Amino acid sequence: xxxxxxxxxxxxxxGTSTRLLRDVSLTVQAGEVHGxxxxxxxxxxxxxxxxxxxxxxxxxxxxxxxxxxxADLLKLSPAEHRKRLGQSCALIPQDPLTALNPxxxxxxxxxDRLTDILGWDAKRARDRANxxxxxxxxxxxxxVLRSYPHELSGGMRQRILIxxxxxxxxxxxxxxxxxxxxxxxxxxxxxxxxxxMQQRHDTALLFVxxxxxxxxxxxxxxxVLYAGMVVEATGVRSFFREPAHAYSRxxxxxxxxxxxxxxxxxxxxxxxxxxxxxEVDAADAGSRHG
Amino acid sequence: MLDGRSQIRxxxxxRLWLSGGWLLILVLAAVFAPLLSPHGPxxxxxxxxxxPPFWVAGAEPGYYLGTDSLGRDVLTRIIYGARVALxxxxxxxxxxxxxxxxxxxxxxxxxxxxxxVISRLIDIWMAFPPVLFSIxxxxxxxxxxxxxxxxxxxxxxxxxxxVVRAEAMAQGAMDYPASAQIAGRTRISTMIVxxxxxxxxxxVVLLTLEMGIAVIVEAILSFVNLSISTDDPxxxxxxxxxxxxxxQAWWIMVFPLITLFLxxxxxxxxxxxxxxxxxxxxx
Amino acid sequence: xxxxxxxxFRLASTAVTLVGVAVIVFFVIRVVPGDPIAMMLPPGATDExxxxxxxxxxxxxxxxxxxxxxxxxxxxxxxxxSITARRPVLDLVLGRLPATLELSIMALVIAVxxxxxxxxxxxxxxxxxxxxxxxxxxxxxxxxxxFLWALIxxxxxxxAWPVFHISGRVTPSLDLPFVTNFYLFxxxxxxxxxxxxxxxxxxxxxxxxxxxxxxxxxGQLLKQSLKETMHLDYVTLARTKGYGENHVIIREALPNxxxxxxxxxxxxxxxxxxxxxIIERLFSYEGLGNMAIDAVINRDLPLIQGIVIxxxxxxxxxxxxxxxxxxxxxxxxRNA
Numbered sequence: 071x072x073x074x075x076x077x078x079x080x081x082x083x084x085g086t087s088t089r090l091l092r093d094v095s096l097t098v099q100a101g102e103v104h105g106x107x108x109x110x111x112x113x114x115x116x117x118x119x120x121x122x123x124x125x126x127x128x129x130x131x132x133x134x135x136x137x138x139x140x141a142d143l144l145k146l147s148p149a150e151h152r153k154r155l156g157q158s159c160a161l162i163p164q165d166p167l168t169a170l171n172p173x174x175x176x177x178x179x180x181x182d183r184l185t186d187i188l189g190w191d192a193k194r195a196r197d198r199a200n201x202x203x204x205x206x207x208x209x210x211x212x213x214v215l216r217s218y219p220h221e222l223s224g225g226m227r228q229r230i231l232i233x234x235x236x237x238x239x240x241x242x243x244x245x246x247x248x249x250x251x252x253x254x255x256x257x258x259x260x261x262x263x264x265x266x267m268q269q270r271h272d273t274a275l276l277f278v279x280x281x282x283x284x285x286x287x288x289x290x291x292x293x294v295l296y297a298g299m300v301v302e303a304t305g306v307r308s309f310f311r312e313p314a315h316a317y318s319r320x321x322x323x324x325x326x327x328x329x330x331x332x333x334x335x336x337x338x339x340x341x342x343x344x345x346x347x348x349e350v351d352a353a354d355a356g357s358r359h360g
Numbered sequence: 361m362l363d364g365r366s367q368i369r370x371x372x373x374x375r376l377w378l379s380g381g382w383l384l385i386l387v388l389a390a391v392f393a394p395l396l397s398p399h400g401p402x403x404x405x406x407x408x409x410x411x412p413p414f415w416v417a418g419a420e421p422g423y424y425l426g427t428d429s430l431g432r433d434v435l436t437r438i439i440y441g442a443r444v445a446l447x448x449x450x451x452x453x454x455x456x457x458x459x460x461x462x463x464x465x466x467x468x469x470x471x472x473x474x475x476x477v478i479s480r481l482i483d484i485w486m487a488f489p490p491v492l493f494s495i496x497x498x499x500x501x502x503x504x505x506x507x508x509x510x511x512x513x514x515x516x517x518x519x520x521x522x523v524v525r526a527e528a529m530a531q532g533a534m535d536y537p538a539s540a541q542i543a544g545r546t547r548i549s550t551m552i553v554x555x556x557x558x559x560x561x562x563x564v565v566l567l568t569l570e571m572g573i574a575v576i577v578e579a580i581l582s583f584v585n586l587s588i589s590t591d592d593p594x595x596x597x598x599x600x601x602x603x604x605x606x607x608q609a610w611w612i613m614v615f616p617l618i619t620l621f622l623x624x625x626x627x628x629x630x631x632x633x634x635x636x637x638x639x640x641x642x643x
Numbered sequence: 644x645x646x647x648x649x650x651x652f653r654l655a656s657t658a659v660t661l662v663g664v665a666v667i668v669f670f671v672i673r674v675v676p677g678d679p680i681a682m683m684l685p686p687g688a689t690d691e692x693x694x695x696x697x698x699x700x701x702x703x704x705x706x707x708x709x710x711x712x713x714x715x716x717x718x719x720x721x722x723x724x725s726i727t728a729r730r731p732v733l734d735l736v737l738g739r740l741p742a743t744l745e746l747s748i749m750a751l752v753i754a755v756x757x758x759x760x761x762x763x764x765x766x767x768x769x770x771x772x773x774x775x776x777x778x779x780x781x782x783x784x785x786x787x788x789x790f791l792w793a794l795i796x797x798x799x800x801x802x803a804w805p806v807f808h809i810s811g812r813v814t815p816s817l818d819l820p821f822v823t824n825f826y827l828f829x830x831x832x833x834x835x836x837x838x839x840x841x842x843x844x845x846x847x848x849x850x851x852x853x854x855x856x857x858x859x860x861x862g863q864l865l866k867q868s869l870k871e872t873m874h875l876d877y878v879t880l881a882r883t884k885g886y887g888e889n890h891v892i893i894r895e896a897l898p899n900x901x902x903x904x905x906x907x908x909x910x911x912x913x914x915x916x917x918x919x920x921i922i923e924r925l926f927s928y929e930g931l932g933n934m935a936i937d938a939v940i941n942r943d944l945p946l947i948q949g950i951v952i953x954x955x956x957x958x959x960x961x962x963x964x965x966x967x968x969x970x971x972x973x974x975x976x977r978n979a
Contacts, residue, residue, distance in 0.1 A: 122883045127770060149887065156885015169876040173898040173974055179877075183884040218974040231880075244883075483656075484663035486910075487955040489917035492935050496947065499939045500674050576788050580921055583790075584936060599794065606802055617794055621787060628786035 072097040073274045074121065074242055079134030081116060081125070081298075090116055090129065091298040092353055098291075100241065103268060103275040105285040105306070107321070108295035114278045116298070118244040121276065122161055123151055139241065156187040160235040162245040162264070166227035166252070170219035177215035180234045188238055202233035206263060225256040229263065236267055242274045249284065261287060282325040286310060294318050297350045317346045376633035379626035386623060390442040398422055398433060401440040401593045405431035410609040426611040428601060434611060437593035438619050444594045445623065447505065448578045449571035452512040456574075457567045459513055460520025465559065467521065468528025469537075469551045478521065485518045491580060498581055508581060512574050519573075520566055527559045561638040565631050572627030579620055595620045653966070657959045664955040665714065665948075672944050673706050700726060700945075713948070722952075723945035727938075732949035736931065740953065741824035742812060743923070743930035747916045749827070749846055750853035754915075757854065758861025765862070766869040766892055777862065784859035789918045793852035793925045800848060808845040810927045817841060849926040853915050860911050861904060868900040902973055909965030913958040 074097065081091040091113050098104040106114040119125045121136055123143070136143045138158065143151055163169035170179060180202065181195035190198075196215075203211035206229040219227060228248065235243050248264060249257040265288050268275050277289055285292055286306065293303040294315065302315040313319045320338040389396060399422075408431040411420040419426070425434040467478035494511045501507035531537065532555065540550045575595075582596025595616040602613025697703050700723075701712055716723060722732035765777040784792075801809030813819065813826060817838065821829045827846065830839040872878065873896055881895045920932030927933070931950055938946040 124879050124882050152882075152885045152887060155883060159883065161880060161883040163876050163880055165876055169880050171877040171881075171895055171899065173972075182881075187885040220975055480659065480663070483660045484667065486913070487660050487664050487958050488668075488951065489920055489932075489935075489954045489958075491917060491920040492932070492939075492951065492954065495920075495936060495939050496668075496671065496951075499942075500671060572786075573788075576790060580790055583921075584924060603794075603797075606798075610798075610802070613794075614798065617791075617798070621791055621795070624788070624791060625783070625786045629782070632782070632786075 073100040073102075073139060074098040074276065075135075075137040076117070076121070077135045077137070079117070079120060079136065080132040081113075081120060082130055082132050084128050084130040089298055089354065091120070092350065094134070094295075094298070094300055096293045096300060096303055098242065098274050098276055100274055101272045102291065103265075103277055103289045105289035105292035106276065106278045106295060107280065107282060107285055107292055110280060112295040113298035114280075114295050115246055117295075118161075118246050118276060118278050121242075122159060122244055123155060124161075153187065156183060157238065158241045160238065160240040160243045162232055162235045162243060162248045164247040164251055166224050166231055169231055170227055172219055174218075175215070176217050176219065176222070176230055180215070180230065180237055183234075183238055198237060199233075202237055203230070205236075205267070206230070206233045208233075224252060225260070228252060228256075228260055232260070232264060232267060236271055236273070239271060240273060242276065243268075244276045244278070246278045247280070250279075250281075264288065282322060294321065296346050299350050299353060301346060301349070315346075316342050375629050376637070379629040379633065382622055382626040383630065386442050386446060389439045390446045393439050393443060397436040397439050398424070399436045401432070401436055402591055403432065403436075407431065410605065410612070412609070413611050413615075425615050426609070428598070428612045429605055429609070434598070434615055437598055438595070438616055440593040441595045441598065441616065441619075444505070444592065445575045445578060445620075448508060448512070449574045449627070452509040452574040452577075453567055453571040455509065456513045456516045456570055457520055457563055460517035461524045461559070461563050463517065464521035464524030465528050465551060465556065468525035469532045469555055470547065471529075471532075475525075478525070482518050482521055482525075485515075488515075490515050494577060494581065495584060508578055511581075512577050515577075516570060516573065519570060520563065523562060523566060524559055527562055528555055531555050531558050561634075565635045565638065568627055568631030568634060572624045572631070575620070575623055575627070653963065657963070661952070661955055661959065665717070665952055666710070668948055668951045669710050669713065670706065672947055673709075700724070713945075717952070722949040725938075725943055725946040727941045727943045727946070732945050735934070735946065736949045736953050738824055739929065739931045739934050742826075742928065743916070743919050743932060745825060745827045746846060746850055746919055746923070746928065746930060747853070747912075750850040750857070750915055751912055753850055753854035754857035754861060757858035758865065761858070761862035762865035762869060763892060763897075765866040766873065766896070767888060769870055769873075777866070781859045781862045784855045785863070787856070789852050789856055789915075790921050790925070792855045793849065793922050796848050796852050797925070807848045809848055810845075812845050812929050813838070813842050814845075845926075845928075849919075849922045849928055852925075853918050853922055857908070857911050857915050861908060864904045864907055865900060868903050869896050872896040872900045898972075902969065905965065905969055905972070909962055912965075913961050916954070916957060916961070 076097070077095045079091055079094040080089065082089055094113075094117060096104065096117075106117055108114050116125070116129075120131060121138075121143075125131070131144060134144075138154065141154070143154065146154060170176070177196065177199060180199040181190075181192075184190040184195040184198060185192060199215055200211050203214060208214055208226065208229055214222065214226070214230070222230070232248075245264065249260050252260060261284060264275075267273075268288075275288075277285070279285060289306050291303070291305050292309060293300045294317065295301070296317055302309070302313065302318045304314065309318065310322070313322055317338070320336070320342045323336040324338055393401075405427075408420055408423070408427050409429050411423050411427040411431075412418055413426040413434075414421075414424050416426075423433050423435070425438070427433055428437070463478050467475040493515050497511040497514060498507055501510060528551075537550050537554050540554050541547065545553065578594065579596030579599065582594045583600045585600070598616040599613050599620070602609070602611075602616065606613050694703075701709055704712070713723060720733065722736070724730065725732050725735055728735055761777050761781065765774045768774050797809050800807045808814070819826070819838070820833065820835070823829050826842050827839065830836070830842060869892065873892070878891055878895050881891050886894075919930060920935055922928070923930045923932040924936050931953065935947065935950045937943075938950060
């Protein structure tokens with residue numbers, strides 16, 4: 071059963087005809103990890119932001135639907151929209167250094183959603199925070215809950231953000247390049263942690279990344295984006311075995327292999343770029359006529 | 361995106377035009393005061409005391425903005441008052457800028473003991489209540505235009521020194537002054553040739569703001585009767601006189617107050633407008 | 644520890660500043676023309692009378708000598724005797740200080756409320772006409788100093804539509820049971836709300852005039868740093884938790900945006916206190932500033948010195964309090 075279904079989502083810079091997303095459709099099954107891949111600027115983060123309702127004010131949704139468990143989020147009132155998201159979705163942000171409020175202690179930053187939005191009592195929320203920190207392997211959780219963010223390392227903070235995302239047992243988590251800002255050595259541990267947590271809690275994950283190596287490790291399915299358009303959506307196995315789209319093949323060739331990191335990389339060839347650009351233009355022309 | 365930027369520019373343009381326009385009117389009024397004024401600034405007629413402005417019943421023809429308690433023409437005195445206001449603004453503002461910027465430049469670029477002494481002086485100055493200080497200085501120097509100008513310079517040089525010092529320090533930390541010195545310039549000539557031009561826009565903006573402040577200081581001092589002789593028309597003096605008869609003849613205070621308000625607002629907005637013009641991000 | 648050391652350094656540097664202020668004011672007013680002693684005595688006083696009185700106030704000695712005698716007294720809490728009031732300067736000055744303090748603090752409260760509301764509303768409505776309107780109002784308020792706002796308020800709410808008192812600190816015919824000079828505070832403590840209302844109605848106009856420019860500064864600075872903070876990741880994260888705009892602005896953005904504003908407000912508050920001198924004069928409010936102008940007009944040298952020193956101390960204390968508050972609010976410094 072699909073938990074998240076995005077259909078024909080089109081997003082513009084407000085008040086202009088500059089397209090940021092073009093008729094994006096994708097589905098994420100309950101408990102499935104779906105990768106969003108593409109170069110920077112392809113619009114992968116934009117999709118995550120649209121789902122979580124955190125698009126900047128200068129960006130508007132022109133058309134399309136975002137259905138969560140069968141209900142179209144875009145048709146809800148802003149207050150209902152927020153409440154629904156608070157109950158069933160969460161975000162693992164990209165940069166752990168800026169994603170925790172420097173003037174608040176860690177504890178309340180994990181429990182605030184539980185007490186304020188879900189109406190738990192303080193004791194139950196505190197116990198839950200404790201339990202979560204143990205689950206993400208943070209030593210001495212009691213002390214950490216009382217700390218301020220600047221007292222903790224980047225890897226610690228990312229663990230806390232992961233714990234916080236799972237706090238309310240959401241059905242869907244958007245992970246926005248959660249390992250990009252970390253040291254290479256920490257990256258692997260965090261990726262494994264996210265995968266373990268996802269499997270244990272049986273959460274659907276929308277995993278935004280530019281790294282196909284990461285995709286092969288954690289995702290079951292993926293969508294490849296170029297210029298705000300999905301050029302290929304498929305299962306991970308078939309993608310790595312026989313990518314259907316020329317751009318996907320080129321992207322794959324441009325990715326370092328873990329087995330052979332020294333092997334020379336091929337940049338995406340210009341004729342592939344030209345071809346995919348033509349496709350985008352054709353889609354635009356089609357939507358204008360339609 | 362483009363629309364937003366051109367809108368900002370238009371707003372800045374409008375602000376500069378409006379404030380600059382009012383200041384130009386003032387300058388013209390001050391220069392051509394004898395030609396423009398319907399009466400003499402000291403000409404009084406006790407039979408025509410407290411005549412209302414032209415649109416109120418009982419107005420005396422020829423006295424457009426009414427007369428004060430001594431029967432002097434309010435409009436004429438406002439026009440002549442512009443002379444005092446502008447002289448104070450220009451002279452006091454420029455000397456303050458010169459003194460303050462020089463000290464700030466020396467402190468910020470030379471550093472060392474020069475900076476220690478000047479910064480300490482700035483600290484001490486900041487601990488004085490400025491209005492009280494100016495009143496005290498006028499009491500020492502005696503009333504008069506020159507005293508007012510000296511008082512403004514003595515009190516307000518820190519406004520320039522503080523900002524210019526910080527800017528000069530930032531500029532001095534960059535590479536170009538060092539390379540100029542390697543090329544054989546002395547420190548002082550580096551300061552004047554290399555640093556000063558980069559700090560100049562800031563000084564010009566501060567100068568415009570300072571002119572508005574100088575006009576206000578003059579008005580405050582006239583208000584506590586410490587400015588120029590009470591006969592000479594100044595806006596502050598007129599406001600002070602008008603306040604005593606505000607319930608009987610509001611126009612004696614209101615018109616000079618409006619003039620003063622617009623002038624101070626214009627100087628400040630002109631300065632802000634220039635600041636935006638100089639700001640490379642918007643340019 | 645680090646805080647303690649920087650505090651000690653601050654205190655030492657403050658002491659140097661205060662000595663500087665004392666020296667400058669002492670020597671500047673010795674140059675004042677006009678003989679204060681002659682002004683005290685009735686016409687027809689003999690030269691002998693004048694000489695005796697001059698000696699009594701120590702004015703016959705050389706200026707450096709006078710300074711050291713005066714400074715020695717100050718260190719023991721003796722600021723000399725007022726020439727016009729013939730009472731100890733310290734008594735006079737401390738008697739008026741509460742009036743000025745109450746006025747300044749009320750102005751600060753008004754400024755924080757007005758500026759805070761402007762900043763929060765502007766942030767909530769960012770990019771709309773409401774924000775543009777707030778910007779224009781801020782710009783106006785900032786361009787025009789307290790002196791002019793006071794005159795405009797007097798015209799509007801004292802003359803054209805007289806709803807507030809524009810003269811004095813309290814209606815003179817009222818019977819005051821106060822033992823301190825903190826009228827506003829004491830009327831509250833004594834639950835005399837009738838008196839409190841009368842005092843507030845006297846203070847509101849001068850306090851508002853002092854507050855308007857500061858409110859504009861707070862409004863502008865706080866709005867700017869709030870808007871910068873609103874883009875940060877932890878604010879976005881809070882939105883995804885299900886919190887609305889008001890909550891996000893107040894709990895997530897405000898505590899972090901307040902710090903840069905706070906340091907500037909400290910300096911600006913000392914400017915506000917300096918502004919009470921002329922504002923008290925305009926509203927015939929019996930505070931320190933009004934007394935200071937009288938002292939200058941009457942050439943009352945010991946009183947002028949005392950008042951200027953007190954203002955300097957007040958400014959320094961304000962700056963110190965601001966720095967401590969900053970350290971307390973900033974978790975990085977609090978736990979260090």
